[in-house]
Amino acid sequence: MKIHKILLSLLVFHIYFFTLRADEGMWLPLLIEQLNEAEMRDMGMKITAEDIYSINQSSMKDGVMLFGTGCTGSLISAQGLLITNHHCGLGIIQGHSSVENDYLTNGFWARKYEDELLSKSLTVTFMVRMEEVTARVLAYIPENAPADIRARQIQLNIDTLISEAIKGTHYEADVKPFYAGNEYYLFVKEKYLDVRLVGAPPSSIGKFGGDTDNWEWPRHTGDFSLFRIYTGPDGKPAPYSEDNIPLRARYYFPISRSGVEAGDFTMVLGYPYRTQEYLSSYGVELIEEIEHPTRVALRHERLAIIDKEMALSDQVRIQYTGKQSSIANGYKKWKGALQGLKKAKALEKKRIYEAEFSEMIADHPEWRTQYGTLLDKLNKAYRRFKPFSKSYWYFQEAAFSIELVQFAYNLSDLLRPMKEGASKTEIEGKKNALRKKARGLYKNYSSQIDQQIMHKMLSMYAEHFDKSQKPDIFHLIDKKYKGNLEAYTQDVFANSALVDESSFNDFLSTADVRSIEKDPAYQLMFSLLIHYYNVISPQYEALSKEIKQLNREYMQAQRVVFTDKVFYPDANFSMRLTYGKAEGYKPQDGVSYKYYTTLDGLIDKYTHHPDNPDYKIPERLLTLYLAKDFGSYAHDGQMRTAFIASMHTSGGNSGSPVINGEGHLVGLNFDRNWQGAMSDIFYDPAQCRNISVDIRYILFIIDKFAGADYLIREMRLVSK
Numbered sequence: 001m002k003i004h005k006i007l008l009s010l011l012v013f014h015i016y017f018f019t020l021r022a023d024e025g026m027w028l029p030l031l032i033e034q035l036n037e038a039e040m041r042d043m044g045m046k047i048t049a050e051d052i053y054s055i056n057q058s059s060m061k062d063g064v065m066l067f068g069t070g071c072t073g074s075l076i077s078a079q080g081l082l083i084t085n086h087h088c089g090l091g092i093i094q095g096h097s098s099v100e101n102d103y104l105t106n107g108f109w110a111r112k113y114e115d116e117l118l119s120k121s122l123t124v125t126f127m128v129r130m131e132e133v134t135a136r137v138l139a140y141i142p143e144n145a146p147a148d149i150r151a152r153q154i155q156l157n158i159d160t161l162i163s164e165a166i167k168g169t170h171y172e173a174d175v176k177p178f179y180a181g182n183e184y185y186l187f188v189k190e191k192y193l194d195v196r197l198v199g200a201p202p203s204s205i206g207k208f209g210g211d212t213d214n215w216e217w218p219r220h221t222g223d224f225s226l227f228r229i230y231t232g233p234d235g236k237p238a239p240y241s242e243d244n245i246p247l248r249a250r251y252y253f254p255i256s257r258s259g260v261e262a263g264d265f266t267m268v269l270g271y272p273y274r275t276q277e278y279l280s281s282y283g284v285e286l287i288e289e290i291e292h293p294t295r296v297a298l299r300h301e302r303l304a305i306i307d308k309e310m311a312l313s314d315q316v317r318i319q320y321t322g323k324q325s326s327i328a329n330g331y332k333k334w335k336g337a338l339q340g341l342k343k344a345k346a347l348e349k350k351r352i353y354e355a356e357f358s359e360m361i362a363d364h365p366e367w368r369t370q371y372g373t374l375l376d377k378l379n380k381a382y383r384r385f386k387p388f389s390k391s392y393w394y395f396q397e398a399a400f401s402i403e404l405v406q407f408a409y410n411l412s413d414l415l416r417p418m419k420e421g422a423s424k425t426e427i428e429g430k431k432n433a434l435r436k437k438a439r440g441l442y443k444n445y446s447s448q449i450d451q452q453i454m455h456k457m458l459s460m461y462a463e464h465f466d467k468s469q470k471p472d473i474f475h476l477i478d479k480k481y482k483g484n485l486e487a488y489t490q491d492v493f494a495n496s497a498l499v500d501e502s503s504f505n506d507f508l509s510t511a512d513v514r515s516i517e518k519d520p521a522y523q524l525m526f527s528l529l530i531h532y533y534n535v536i537s538p539q540y541e542a543l544s545k546e547i548k549q550l551n552r553e554y555m556q557a558q559r560v561v562f563t564d565k566v567f568y569p570d571a572n573f574s575m576r577l578t579y580g581k582a583e584g585y586k587p588q589d590g591v592s593y594k595y596y597t598t599l600d601g602l603i604d605k606y607t608h609h610p611d612n613p614d615y616k617i618p619e620r621l622l623t624l625y626l627a628k629d630f631g632s633y634a635h636d637g638q639m640r641t642a643f644i645a646s647m648h649t650s651g652g653n654s655g656s657p658v659i660n661g662e663g664h665l666v667g668l669n670f671d672r673n674w675q676g677a678m679s680d681i682f683y684d685p686a687q688c689r690n691i692s693v694d695i696r697y698i699l700f701i702i703d704k705f706a707g708a709d710y711l712i713r714e715m716r717l718v719s720k
Helices: 003-017 029-035 037-043 090-095 147-166 281-310 314-343 346-362 365-371 374-397 403-410 412-419 424-443 447-464 473-480 485-495 501-510 513-518 520-561 599-608 619-626 674-680 695-705
Strands: 064-067 071-075 081-084 124-132 172-178 183-192 194-200 225-231 265-270 576-581 585-588 591-593 596-598 640-645 657-660 665-672 690-694
Touching (some): 029 124, 090 225, 147 183, 281 346, 281 374, 314 674, 346 374, 374 520, 403 447, 424 501, 447 485, 513 520, 596 599, 599 619, 599 640
Antiparallel strands (some): 064 124, 124 183, 194 225, 265 576, 596 640, 657 665
16 A cells, blocks of 8 residues: 555544544443543533442433333433333324324323223333453353354353342343443343333424425424333232223433523433444445345335325324334335435445454554454455345345235144144134134235235346245236236236135135135245245344354454554444534534524424424314413523434434433434434434424423323423
8 A cells, every 4th residue: 555545544433433423423322431431521421420330329321221122211300200202102192093083193191090091012121230241251161153053152151141130039130241242241121011101292293394304304203102110019010900000200301491502412322123233334334235224125115005095094004104104114214224325425435444453454464364354254244145135135125014924824833733733622612712813914905006016026126136036926927917017916906805804704704725725815925924034034143143153253353453542342232322422513514503493493394384384283282382382491592402412323312311411301212313323323413413303392281282281280490
């Protein structure tokens, strides 16, 4: 390498990889005192690390929970009242809604405990404590052990640790890998089973902006909902009972009336799902070329169909609200991430980083021996992986996005015991279980939508793969239907017994092996599944394991070689803290965004886009705005709605509390800006911002809009 190129490489490398700002990183609460407390204090934090995480006294970690299986929530009263995002509670709100009681459109507010609505499938989980257990997890593993032997011994060690941690308690536990499997931590948890819906604004507030504004800034979304945790009379987790009582909170957040100003210190505590900050350039290249483009293209087509049908029917709108939101969220995120990665020149910067890595190990004999071929191995593994990655995502996002195929898959639970000669009693038990499952499946199902999706997904499958790469069902379509996918799709929906609940239940009553295997929906599902397991999965899984092993070695190598770099662990759905400050950003030349929005901006969107359903608002909200009736929640006469800050959040941080330097709740995290959607892979401090609802807007909606001031009286409101 020529000297000027080396110098240029070093310059860019140090600018982007050794200037880790405070707003980048997802830190373990256990290690805050050791790694972060001094810097956090310099930035404006007034509380201590012990106030955030302690096993000796109540602390913030006792007020933050995993909400359901994918969001974060936080306690805001001593009586177990919790707050999370509206979109996190959306499935529960939808499940309680009907055309007659449309809580999605009208909102819901329980006036007393007895009015709160039980959500049978919903749980919340608190972390009791965490502990590093790396040495015990990696014990008894022979040097240079094959990957399968290593994995087996690790699992045995983990099982032992978990058994010891929860023995004699009602707790649960798990052990998670960190730094790509170079470190391990034990998490002891407490799960609550009785969680009830307390309040939710109308979707026109809770989802204001809809898909139009999703992943965008400026935002004006009142994205919140309220639930309450109940326990048995003894204060311990218990299934629903009329005798249950509201949780006596060990910790709940004081709520700030003062809000945040530019430059104020902020932090987020929650459960970010997954990041890949330490991927090689080859991993980023796979995402840019295969993974994200494939998923974006397939979801675009599904959304076009669903959105069209939702606009035509209130029943369909209610049925598909949750599905549409889930599909659209990923679609826009991956689309934004692609643009953000390219704008940040992430691939180029990763390659510069790897060039420096190679230069450093070349000058160190021991490193050269241990890591000298690592990047080349990664390169070759990812090259082999690319075609199977595309097939995998087509199976996930196209084949099994067809709900009829998903329904047909459930028949496997019945077919297996039938073929094994199970008793009539066992068979009937399986049928009853399927009938029960069918009630939930068909409640939110439209065969008209699914038929359109099947045709479109199979058409895209046919277009993007040659004959040798397609499931056998396409040979049948070519032979029997002359390749006419529309005719085939119509035939499946005309002749399958799975297209509605009534015909499905009739079918079950007389179903046998032959009738199940003859159903065209089952035949389609079986062909897709066999192709996946025989053609896609073996290579995909084998190469995934190889890449996982190489990434573990690469992560280890980076920490050894770059001793001056601060490495925080990738998110893995464990509790993390991130911190930064309230600040705007410049998305492009000549454009500058301030850090907060107001109700004025919401009204502007409503006024200037009358035909956009995402910008409809309730009449009462407009009335309150025109009267400037903001109660005590206004800021200099304005009702602030949302703000952005330079904190490193991810999926799973939805609903996370945003906390100021005094430890007071100032907002509720709900999104990221589109320019920063790539932060799961590459963090750009100039562009990445998290988006939060201003807690004062939430209080305004609860109090002035909903008239639920009795809920405000449960909370502890404070001023600076």
